[in-house]
Each structure stands twice: as C-alpha cells, then as structure tokens.
Amino acid sequence: MAELEKDSRSSSEAGTPSNFIRNKIAQDLASNKHEGRVHTRFPPEPNGYLHIGHAKSICLNFSVAAENGGLCNLRFDDTNPAKESQEYVDAIKDNINWLGFHWNDEVRYSSGYFERLYDFAVQLIEKGLAYVDSLSAEQAREYRGSLTEPGTNSPDRERSIEENLDLFARMRAGEFEDGNYSLRAKIDMASPNINMRDPVLYRIRHIAHHQTGKEWCIYPTYDYTHCISDAIENITHSLCTLEFEDHRPLYDWILHNLDIASLSNVSDLEGQAINYVLPEQTEFAKLKLNYTMMGKRNLKEMVDTGVIEGWDDPRMPTLAGMRRRGFTARSIRNFCESVGVSRSESVVDMSMLEHAIRDDLDKSAPRAMCVLNPLRVTLVNLEPEHREILSLQNHPKEESMGRREVPFTREIYIDRADFEEEPPAGFKRLIPEGEVRLRGSYVIKCTEVIKGADGEISELKCTVDKDTLGKKPEGRKVKGVVHWVSTTEGVKATVRLYDRLFNVENPESKEIEDYRDCLNPTSLIELTECVVEPSVFAESDSENFQFEREGYFCIDRKDSTETNPVFNRTITLRDSWSS
RNA sequence: UGGGGUGUCGCCAAGUGGUAAGGCACAAGGUUUUGAUCCUUGCAUUCGUUGGUUCGAAUCCAGCCACCCCAGCCA
Numbered sequence: 001m002a003e004l005e006k007d008s009r010s011s012s013e014a015g016t017p018s019n020f021i022r023n024k025i026a027q028d029l030a031s032n033k034h035e036g037r038v039h040t041r042f043p044p045e046p047n048g049y050l051h052i053g054h055a056k057s058i059c060l061n062f063s064v065a066a067e068n069g070g071l072c073n074l075r076f077d078d079t080n081p082a083k084e085s086q087e088y089v090d091a092i093k094d095n096i097n098w099l100g101f102h103w104n105d106e107v108r109y110s111s112g113y114f115e116r117l118y119d120f121a122v123q124l125i126e127k128g129l130a131y132v133d134s135l136s137a138e139q140a141r142e143y144r145g146s147l148t149e150p151g152t153n154s155p156d157r158e159r160s161i162e163e164n165l166d167l168f169a170r171m172r173a174g175e176f177e178d179g180n181y182s183l184r185a186k187i188d189m190a191s192p193n194i195n196m197r198d199p200v201l202y203r204i205r206h207i208a209h210h211q212t213g214k215e216w217c218i219y220p221t222y223d224y225t226h227c228i229s230d231a232i233e234n235i236t237h238s239l240c241t242l243e244f245e246d247h248r249p250l251y252d253w254i255l256h257n258l259d260i261a262s263l264s265n266v267s268d269l270e271g272q273a274i275n276y277v278l279p280e281q282t283e284f285a286k287l288k289l290n291y292t293m294m295g296k297r298n299l300k301e302m303v304d305t306g307v308i309e310g311w312d313d314p315r316m317p318t319l320a321g322m323r324r325r326g327f328t329a330r331s332i333r334n335f336c337e338s339v340g341v342s343r344s345e346s347v348v349d350m351s352m353l354e355h356a357i358r359d360d361l362d363k364s365a366p367r368a369m370c371v372l373n374p375l376r377v378t379l380v381n382l383e384p385e386h387r388e389i390l391s392l393q394n395h396p397k398e399e400s401m402g403r404r405e406v407p408f409t410r411e412i413y414i415d416r417a418d419f420e421e422e423p424p425a426g427f428k429r430l431i432p433e434g435e436v437r438l439r440g441s442y443v444i445k446c447t448e449v450i451k452g453a454d455g456e457i458s459e460l461k462c463t464v465d466k467d468t469l470g471k472k473p474e475g476r477k478v479k480g481v482v483h484w485v486s487t488t489e490g491v492k493a494t495v496r497l498y499d500r501l502f503n504v505e506n507p508e509s510k511e512i513e514d515y516r517d518c519l520n521p522t523s524l525i526e527l528t529e530c531v532v533e534p535s536v537f538a539e540s541d542s543e544n545f546q547f548e549r550e551g552y553f554c555i556d557r558k559d560s561t562e563t564n565p566v567f568n569r570t571i572t573l574r575d576s577w578s579s
Numbered sequence: 580u581g582g583g584g585u586g587u588c589g590c591c592a593a594g595u596g597g598u599a600a601g602g603c604a605c606a607a608g609g610u611u612u613u614g615a616u617c618c619u620u621g622c623a624u625u626c627g628u629u630g631g632u633u634c635g636a637a638u639c640c641a642g643c644c645a646c647c648c649c650a651g652c653c654a
Contacts, residue, residue: 017593019592079653135652141651146581147649148580148581149581149650184652191582192581193583194581194650199652200651204652221652221653242585242648244648245649246582246648246649285585296654338592338603339591340593341592344584344592346590347591349591349603352590352602355603358616362616363616396616397617426614429614439612480612482613548613549613574615574616
C-alpha cells in the first residue's frame with residue numbers, strides 16, 4: 001500500500017514530471033473523492049490578450065485534465081464589463097485553439113450564470129448572511145480597518161432580511177445609481193484576513209455588458225462569482241495563482257453557506273448519478289520571465305501608447321506576438337512543461353524559452369539560405385551564363401523532409417560578415433587568398449577584393465574549385481562553410497531581426513521609475529536588402545525556416561506582400577563563436 | 580507591528596525520515612559541408628540560518644533571518 005502511494009506521487013518515470021498539483025490529483029483519485037472525475041477550467045477575464053504566463057495556466061489545466069481522462073472548460077470570468085470586450089474574447093479563444101487545446105463543449109461565461117448567481121445572493125440574504133450596504137466605496141475603506149487594526153461594522157449590517165431583500169431587488173431593478181448601494185457578505189469585520197471583512201458581492205454598474213447587453217445593472221464580484229461558477233460546472237480542481245490564496249477562505253465560505261442541494265440542482269451534472277462534491281481551490285506560482293514585462297496593465301499601455309506595434313508585435317510576450325514571431329505552439333507547450341509547477345515564486349530565465357523554440361525548430365524547420373547583408377561575389381572561372389541546379393537536403397538529419405533545388409550562378413551574394421581582410425584569430429570564414437566552402441556547393445578561393453570610392457568593399461572575385469562538389473578538396477582542409485544566394489535568382493526580402501524588448505532583467509521592478517527607460521533600442525532591426533533563395537516560396541507548408549547559420553525565421557503573413565516578402569527572426573542559432 | 584505564503588547548484592525543479600533526480604546555463608573534449616545539431620564528460624559532502632529529536636534529517640520540532648501577497652464596489 002505504501003508502495004502504491006509512492007508510485008502515485010511521482011510520475012517522473014512515465015515522462016511527465018511530478019508536481020504538487022499532479023500529486024494532489026493522484027491522491028484525490030486514489031481516495032475516490034470525485035468518483036474518478038477530474039474537471040478543471042481555464043478562467044480568463046477578457047480584458048486583454050493572453051500572454052506566456054497564461055500559457056502556463058492553460059497547459060496546466062488542460063493537460064492535467066487530459067492526463068486523467070478529464071475535461072477542461074473555458075470560462076470567461078466576465079464580471080467587470082467596464083474593462084472587457086468581445087475583441088478580447090475572440091482573441092483568447094483563438095489563442096487557446098492555436099496552442100492546441102480543446103475545451104469541453106461550448107464556451108462558458110460567468111455572465112451566463114448571472115440569474116443563478118442572483119438567486120444564490122437572495123439565498124444568502126434570507127439566511128442573514130448578506131446585507132445591502134449604503135456605505136460609499138470610500139467609507140467602506142475606512143470601515144475596513146487596516147492590516148493591523150480590525151474593521152468596524154457598517155451601520156447597515158443589521159438591516160432586516162425583508163429590507164435587504166427589497167433593496168437588493170430594487171438594486172437589480174435599476175432604482176439606484178452606481179455606488180449608492182452594494183451587497184455585502186456578513187462575515188467578520190475583525191477578521192485578520194481582510195478578504196473576510198464583509199466583502200462586496202454585488203455592485204451597481206449602469207453599463208452594458210459584452211455578453212448580456214443591458215440586461216443587468218448590478219454585477220457580481222469575482223470572489224462571489226468564481227466559486228459558484230466552479231460549483232455550477234462541477235469543477236473538481238480549481239487551479240489559480242498564489243495571490244488568491246487569501247481568498248480561499250471566502251471561496252469556501254460562500255460555497256459552504258449555500259444550500260448544497262440548490263447548488264447541485266443547477267449544476268451541469270444535475271440529474272446524473274454522481275455524488276455532488278464542492279470544488280476545491282489550489283494555488284500555484286504564476287510564471288515570471290526575466291527581461292519581460294507581464295503585467296496586463298503595462299502591456300495594454302505599451303499597445304495604447306505605441307511603444308510597440310500592437311498586441312501581436314513579435315516582441316510582445318503575448319501568444320499573438322509570439323506566434324507572429326515564429327514560436328510554435330509545441331515549443332510553448334514544451335516550455336510550460338519544462339518550467340514546472342510549484343508554489344515558490346520564481347523567475348524563469350529567458351534561455352529556457354529560447355531553448356524550447358530552438359529545440360523544436362531544429363527538428364521541424366526546413367533549412368534554406370538567406371543573405372542578410374549581401375556582398376557580391378563573382379566566380380571568375382565560370383561562364384557568364386553558368387547556371388547549375390543543386391539539390392540540397394531540407395534537413396541535415398531528416399531525409400524524409402525532402403530536398404530542394406537551389407540555383408548556382410556565376411554571381412552570388414555572401415554575407416559581409418563572412419569576409420574579413422584582416423581576420424581576427426580563429427576566423428573560419430573567407431579571407432583574401434583563402435578558401436571557404438559554399439554551403440551545399442563548391443569550395444571557392446578569394447583572389448581579388450574590389451573596393452568602391454569610399455573604401456568599402458564592393459565585390460569579391462573568387463575562383464571555384466570545380467572538383468569539390470559533394471567531395472572534399474584534395475590535399476588540404478577547408479575550415480569554413482558560408483551560405484550564399486544567387487544574385488540573379490535570389491529574391492529580395494525584408495528581414496526583421498528581433499531581440500529582447502528590455503535590457504534589464506526586471507522591467508517591472510520597483511527600482512525602475514519608468515519601464516520606457518529600459519527599452520532595448522535595438523529590439524528591432526529591419527533589413528530591407530536581404531536576398532533569400534527562391535525555394536522558400538515554393539508551395540511549402542512551412543511557415544518556419546532555418547536560414548542556415550543565421551537563425552530561425554518565419555514569414556510575416558501580416559506584412560508580406562507579393563513583391564516584398566517579410567521574414568521575422570524568431571531566434572538566432574546558438575553561437576559559440578559570437579562575432 | 581495583523582494574516583497568508585515561500586526559501587534545494589547562476590536559473591527552473593524533483594525530493595514527503597534512509598544518506599541530494601532532471602532540464603536550462605556554463606566548461607572541456609569528439610563528430611560535422613550550418614562556428615548549428617548530435618555525442619561524451621564535468622558542474623550542491625549539501626538543501627535560508629541556529630539549535631533540538633533520531634542510529635540516521637532537505638524531509639520532524641523550536642527559534643531566528645530574507646523575500647512575496649493582502650487594506651478595489653479589479654480579477
């Protein structure tokens with residue numbers, strides 16, 4: 001028995017890393033707490049775009065359900081219409097699908113439960129556990145006390161049940177203005193947990209809601225709504241982040257003070273032969289990434305003030321931005337799995353994310369060549385009309401990824417960084433009188449350096465060793481390999497080189513007055529004279545490529561045009577030389 | 580100074596009384612027509628700290644220290 005318990009605790013041998021949430025679910029399953037059910041939910045508020053931090057929660061909730069044959073709902077926690085919109089609802093749904101997850105039947109909305117929520121509020125009032133308060137928000141703050149001092153009861157706290165019922169009905173009917181009344185739970189104004197000092201359950205807001213329109217002028221608060229929504233959806237494990245830990249007593253208080261049969265009766269599984277069990281909240285640490293800002297308020301501000309180009313700017317940590325940057329859904333899922341789930345607040349190093357995308361793209365991205373900063377090279381011992389079609393493997397290790405045709409001509413481009421007149425020690429690229437391998441092609445030797453009037457190198461004359469295609473040259477070793485593109489058949493393209501948006505580890509640190517002071521001035525470098533091999537535009541089904549020796553790039557579908565393709569650099573290759 | 584949490588390698592993170600997994604990063608070799616990938620090796624005598632219990636402690640107990648969260652009619 002002890003052996004069995006230990007096995008259920010650690011699933012690391014099975015490939016899925018052990019964490020305290022998986023362990024807890026395994027224990028709940030072992031004790032048959034929910035009759036074998038595992039039902040989670042991802043509950044975003046549609047007040048912004050999803051970011052990589054949300055991805056951690058999405059992966060956790062959906063994976064943990066799937067691993068146990070359970071379900072995961074998508075529920076919009078839309079109780080604050082002032083900040084929410086349909087645009088965000090749509091973007092969030094889209095992002096979750098893109099990430100590769102499928103929610104249990106139709107999308108849920110907390111607003112879909114407004115009527116039931118109202119009924120439960122009436123129930124609390126009838127039980128003498130909630131009252132209508134006329135304190136203003138400001139007064140309520142004063143009555144609440146402080147961290148070290150208990151609060152004091154509102155003068156309205158002992159209002160009669162009848163009067164509370166009447167007032168609450170009139171709140172709903174729209175008889176009062178915003179802020180004039182609120183419905184509060186009657187708990188304990190002296191509680192050391194401030195969340196228990198008669199928290200507000202309903203507030204008056206004469207404002208339209210993106211889902212319910214003008215049907216309501218009172219809206220329930222998060223604390224009141226979330227637990228009941230979980231209960232209605234028969235959620236077994238309600239996973240949320242650490243800052244809600246203090247709210248758990250309230251979550252439990254609300255649910256335990258409602259008649260369990262009435263909860264069960266309006267739940268999704270009503271009528272099915274299951275033993276109705278209340279959901280339980282478990283908290284985990286949210287994801288933090290260095291060199292990244294994750295606060296929704298700040299992200300929204302960057303969008304609104306044009307610091308970046310929008311929610312899907314490839315420098316944004318949003319899923320929309322990362323997608324446009326070229327991150328694959330799988331790499332994000334792998335990353336989320338690799339950072340683990342714990343209760344210690346940690347800051348994950350950017351290199352972990354970079355590893356995840358390189359790891360995925362190395363295996364999946366077809367190779368191609370693109371010259372970022374072109375330098376003309378004339379191969380003098382080839383005929384002017386020389387044209388040879390070379391067949392290159394799309395992936396050095398994966399033959400199943402096929403081959404492509406690359407035209408080789410008398411004039412080609414190589415990258416300016418691959419030639420040095422005065423090379424530093426250890427330089428393995430082209431130098432005067434030196435040899436280098438053209439990737440997938442011949443070995444060439446530089447015989448002449450041509451400079452323009454400004455002293456800049458304008459062209460290289462080289463000779464081709466015609467006996468080196470697919471074989472090593474005889475009697476010598478060629479140390480370097482360089483990528484190239486035909487000048488006549490290459491396609492001109494714009495390439496955007498992205499780098500981290502911030503140059504400090506924690507742009508949201510209190511020590512920093514304004515994150516704008518920490519913006520990386522070279523987070524985007526746009527190159528407009530790049531030349532890419534034509535095969536990239538063949539009916540390839542890939543959006544992602546490795547431009548050999550440069551990095552991973554993807555086609556920017558938003559800005560590319562028929563005549564001017566745009567590529568975004570997802571991430572550079574690892575570089576142990578770093579020039 | 581109230582309450583709730585967290586402290587295991589530079590960064591994540593397993594570990595739940597039997598003698599410190601793994602990944603990232605880093606370093607050194609090997610392979611290589613990508614200075615990539617891949618492979619091999621190295622990388623915590625020690626788990627915030629001080630005591631205690633125990634044959635045995637990262638794991639149990641007590642004190643201390645550091646950091647995070649909470650005083651929205653935001654979520």
